[in-house]
Amino acid sequence: MLDVGPIALAIAWVLAIYAIVMSLVGALRQQRDFITSAEHAALAVWGLTVIAVADLLLALVTHDFNIEYVAHYSSSTLPLNYTVAALWGGQAGSLLFWLLILTSMTAIVVMQNRYKNRELMPYVNATLMLTALFFLSMLLFVTPPFERLAFTPGEGQDLNPLLQNYWMTIHPPALYTGFVGCSIPFAFGMAALATGRLDDVWIRTTRRWTLLAWFFLSLGNLFGAEWAYRVLGWGGYWAWDPVENAAFMPWLTCTAFLHSVMIQEKKNMLKVWNMVLVILTFLLTIFGTFLTRSGVISSVHSFTQSGLGPFFIGFLGIMATMAIGLLVWRLPQLKSENELDSILSREATFLLNNLILVGIAFAVFWGTIFPVISEAVRGIKITVGPPFFNRVNAPLGLILLFLTGVGPVIAWRRASASSLKRSFLWPTVLGVGGGFAMILAGIGHYYAVLSFSICIFVGATIAAEFYRGVRARQAMIGENVFAALAHLMGKNRRRYGGYVVHIGIVMMYLAITGTSAFRVEQLNTVSPGESFDVGNYKLRYDKVEAWENEHAAHMAANIAVLKDGKQIDTLKPEKRFYKKPEQPTTEVAIRSTFGTDLYLVLGSYDDATKKATIQAYINPLVGFLGWGGIVLAIGTFITIWPARTPHPAAAYAPSRGERMASE
Amino acid sequence: MNRKARFFVAGLALVGAVAYLMYTGVSQTSVYYLTIGEFITKKEGLANEGVRVAGRVALGSVRKNMTPNGEELNFRIGDFQGNDSPDQPTVPVHYVGVVPDMFKAAGGSDVIIEGKYRDGTLQAQNVLTSCPSKYEAKAAGEAAAK
Numbered sequence: 001m002l003d004v005g006p007i008a009l010a011i012a013w014v015l016a017i018y019a020i021v022m023s024l025v026g027a028l029r030q031q032r033d034f035i036t037s038a039e040h041a042a043l044a045v046w047g048l049t050v051i052a053v054a055d056l057l058l059a060l061v062t063h064d065f066n067i068e069y070v071a072h073y074s075s076s077t078l079p080l081n082y083t084v085a086a087l088w089g090g091q092a093g094s095l096l097f098w099l100l101i102l103t104s105m106t107a108i109v110v111m112q113n114r115y116k117n118r119e120l121m122p123y124v125n126a127t128l129m130l131t132a133l134f135f136l137s138m139l140l141f142v143t144p145p146f147e148r149l150a151f152t153p154g155e156g157q158d159l160n161p162l163l164q165n166y167w168m169t170i171h172p173p174a175l176y177t178g179f180v181g182c183s184i185p186f187a188f189g190m191a192a193l194a195t196g197r198l199d200d201v202w203i204r205t206t207r208r209w210t211l212l213a214w215f216f217l218s219l220g221n222l223f224g225a226e227w228a229y230r231v232l233g234w235g236g237y238w239a240w241d242p243v244e245n246a247a248f249m250p251w252l253t254c255t256a257f258l259h260s261v262m263i264q265e266k267k268n269m270l271k272v273w274n275m276v277l278v279i280l281t282f283l284l285t286i287f288g289t290f291l292t293r294s295g296v297i298s299s300v301h302s303f304t305q306s307g308l309g310p311f312f313i314g315f316l317g318i319m320a321t322m323a324i325g326l327l328v329w330r331l332p333q334l335k336s337e338n339e340l341d342s343i344l345s346r347e348a349t350f351l352l353n354n355l356i357l358v359g360i361a362f363a364v365f366w367g368t369i370f371p372v373i374s375e376a377v378r379g380i381k382i383t384v385g386p387p388f389f390n391r392v393n394a395p396l397g398l399i400l401l402f403l404t405g406v407g408p409v410i411a412w413r414r415a416s417a418s419s420l421k422r423s424f425l426w427p428t429v430l431g432v433g434g435g436f437a438m439i440l441a442g443i444g445h446y447y448a449v450l451s452f453s454i455c456i457f458v459g460a461t462i463a464a465e466f467y468r469g470v471r472a473r474q475a476m477i478g479e480n481v482f483a484a485l486a487h488l489m490g491k492n493r494r495r496y497g498g499y500v501v502h503i504g505i506v507m508m509y510l511a512i513t514g515t516s517a518f519r520v521e522q523l524n525t526v527s528p529g530e531s532f533d534v535g536n537y538k539l540r541y542d543k544v545e546a547w548e549n550e551h552a553a554h555m556a557a558n559i560a561v562l563k564d565g566k567q568i569d570t571l572k573p574e575k576r577f578y579k580k581p582e583q584p585t586t587e588v589a590i591r592s593t594f595g596t597d598l599y600l601v602l603g604s605y606d607d608a609t610k611k612a613t614i615q616a617y618i619n620p621l622v623g624f625l626g627w628g629g630i631v632l633a634i635g636t637f638i639t640i641w642p643a644r645t646p647h648p649a650a651a652y653a654p655s656r657g658e659r660m661a662s663e
Numbered sequence: 664m665n666r667k668a669r670f671f672v673a674g675l676a677l678v679g680a681v682a683y684l685m686y687t688g689v690s691q692t693s694v695y696y697l698t699i700g701e702f703i704t705k706k707e708g709l710a711n712e713g714v715r716v717a718g719r720v721a722l723g724s725v726r727k728n729m730t731p732n733g734e735e736l737n738f739r740i741g742d743f744q745g746n747d748s749p750d751q752p753t754v755p756v757h758y759v760g761v762v763p764d765m766f767k768a769a770g771g772s773d774v775i776i777e778g779k780y781r782d783g784t785l786q787a788q789n790v791l792t793s794c795p796s797k798y799e800a801k802a803a804g805e806a807a808a809k
Binding site for chain 2: 339340341343348352355356359362363366367370371380381382383384385387388389391392395396523524525575583584585586601603604606609611613615
């Protein structure tokens with residue numbers, strides 16, 4: 001039988017090289033037809049990747065177990081949605097999926113810019129195709145997804161039960177889309193350096209791409225956290241595992257980039273810094289893919305075995321050398337046109353926000369690769385765990401939260417005492433007052449009090465911005481509150497969308513603070529009928545029920561939840577024994593009230609004595625993590641939505657100058 | 664110039680603060696990560712230090728017991744990579760808590776023990792079983808070696 005997939009990949013590999021060469025030659029010799037031909041090749045690479053993905057999907061759906069990948073990651077009884085998700089369940093498939101997203105985005109960029117940015121496009125195309133070439137080479141020579149077995153097994157080994165989960169179905173696509181999305185601004189940045197078009201065209205062109213990438217990175221991280229929380233059953237959602245850090249680091253630098261490009265757009269500053277950030281973000285997405293796929297951190301020794309490791313490091317090295325080389329070459333032309341005037345200015349606040357985000361990224365990076373470094377330098381492997389990350393990042397994170405309130409509101413150039421007072425007096429009073437109230441109320445966890453106080457402060461600055469904007473419109477145009485609010489946001493999407501995103505971030509801080517400071521954890525072994533207290537709840541263990549189907553055997557403890565002596569719920573944490581592959585899993589039971597979760601795990605069960613070990617957690621405010629995510633998503637949509645060309649008067653929102661004048 | 668110097672000092676202070684946080688973080692929270700083979704040769708020097716030890720549970724060595732604070736596990740870990748000889752040196756491990764799903768009662772699981780070595784026993788705070796498919800690279804490498 002003719003294998004379509006590998007042939008498509010092989011042709012795509014050749015065409016990717018063709019696209020790189022023709023782009024570069026065309027750009028250097030000013031040959032337009034070369035450049036166009038290279039763009040057609042990029043579209044063809046996309047088409048061929050689609051064919052390869054379709055071929056692998058077909059093999060999965062039709063259970064062609066002769067293909068090793070299919071036999072390894074699916075089975076004939078696996079539900080269809082997970083069969084499709086098996087496409088990104090294993091190494092080769094996830095790299096192919098990465099390639100699909102990359103080439104799809106490349107195709108969109110090529111189509112969008114057929115008549116625009118013609119000077120930049122050949123280098124954009126070459127950069128993206130070089131990245132595609134790397135992944136194609138992996139797929140052809142290192143981890144081929146279409147490898148056939150010498151025999152055809154009657155049944156597949158099935159997808160790991162831990163991955164048979166809704167959140168795990170959507171987590172990798174979101175994260176990969178975020179990862180790959182970062183290569184678009186990177187490619188435009190490289191093109192800007194290569195052509196010397198160093199104004200902010202590359203930044204304006206990729207603004208939406210960057211936001212989109214950031215949006216998916218955020219979602220990817222949140223989905224992963226949600227998965228860990230609901231599936232892994234240890235009561236938390238974030239463990240500073242290398243794989244989590246891999247996804248978190250590019251998010252940090254991408255967030256920094258999103259903020260610092262605003263300074264370049266408005267003030268023509270930070271040009272070098274923006275290049276550094278976009279390069280860093282791109283390299284971290286590749287590094288992240290490498291970390292999740294190679295296991296280099298779990299053991300340095302697996303690094304050489306995996307086959308992927310040296311290639312990834314090589315590719316990272318090549319891209320870093322090229323990017324930094326271009327940057328250094330253009331350094332003289334990247335001089336800022338403005339200087340920082342005062343520490344009390346928006347420019348300085350944004351810069352500080354950037355330094356802290358990058359500082360956190362560096363600390364996370366250091367902690368993640370520390371075992372590798374210590375083994376290489378001292379010959380003994382030393383690991384740092386969650387305590388390290390929490391210690392370092394908690395203070396930095398709180399400063400960052402504070403800046404979330406200050407940055408968007410403080411005046412440009414130099415904030416006067418009166419403008420500071422106007423913007424921050426009441427939020428500060430509320431934040432500090434709230435803090436004292438919490439201490440008086442007996443909350444003794446000062447870190448948490450500080451965090452909540454800053455949350456109040458930030459929330460108040462944002463609320464005040466909305467209030468002022470609505471009032472100004474009402475005064476100017478005479479709209480009612482809702483119309484004023486809708487128009488205010490509609491006509492100034494970027495600014496107010498940003499505020500909404502910040503509200504989402506504040507909500508997540510509430511969740512992180514609540515769970516880090518006030519989490520209750522209790523482990524009890526109980527006989528049927530016995531009960532124990534957790535927080536305000538009394539939990540009574542009634543019985544264990546067991547049942548079985550073709551997929552798995554289930555064993556669920558029935559736990560009555562009592563509050564003030566009355567039963568309010570029954571929770572059924574479960575143990576499951578999957579039959580194929582034979583693997584036990586833990587299914588947690590969660591009861592959420594106002595964002596606070598009662599979280600139960602069935603630790604073990606002894607059939608002879610009927611005793612069960614129940615692990616109970618109370619996770620205060622954890623629900624705000626997800627709600628914050630939803631608010632963040634809404635805010636991003638407001639920001640990203642294309643605005644109709646605004647009528648100058650209709651776009652009215654008080655600028656700082658006007659506000660000052662009106663007072 | 665004066666202004667520039669001020670910004671420079673501010674930046675330096677920030678970098679210093681991050682460096683300080685990281686330095687103290689590492690020195691106060693780091694633990695040694697050893698394979699069981701390395702641990703056996705160095706264990707006396709590591710008494711009462713935080714360690715992570717990777718090894719394999721000896722077949723038939725697992726004793727389980729339900730206690731009010733969770734399940735109590737006593738077992739031994741050794742190297743056992745490609746060699747099931749029972750004469751291999753092992754270290755006893757003691758743990759109370761929730762037993763991870765992938766921990767086999769018969770023994771043979773690959774585990775990472777987090778805890779401290781005290782009075783000849785690894786007192787585990789945490790028993791981690793290596794995740795079967797998250798890092799498949801190693802398994803692929805092993806398969807290729809066969």
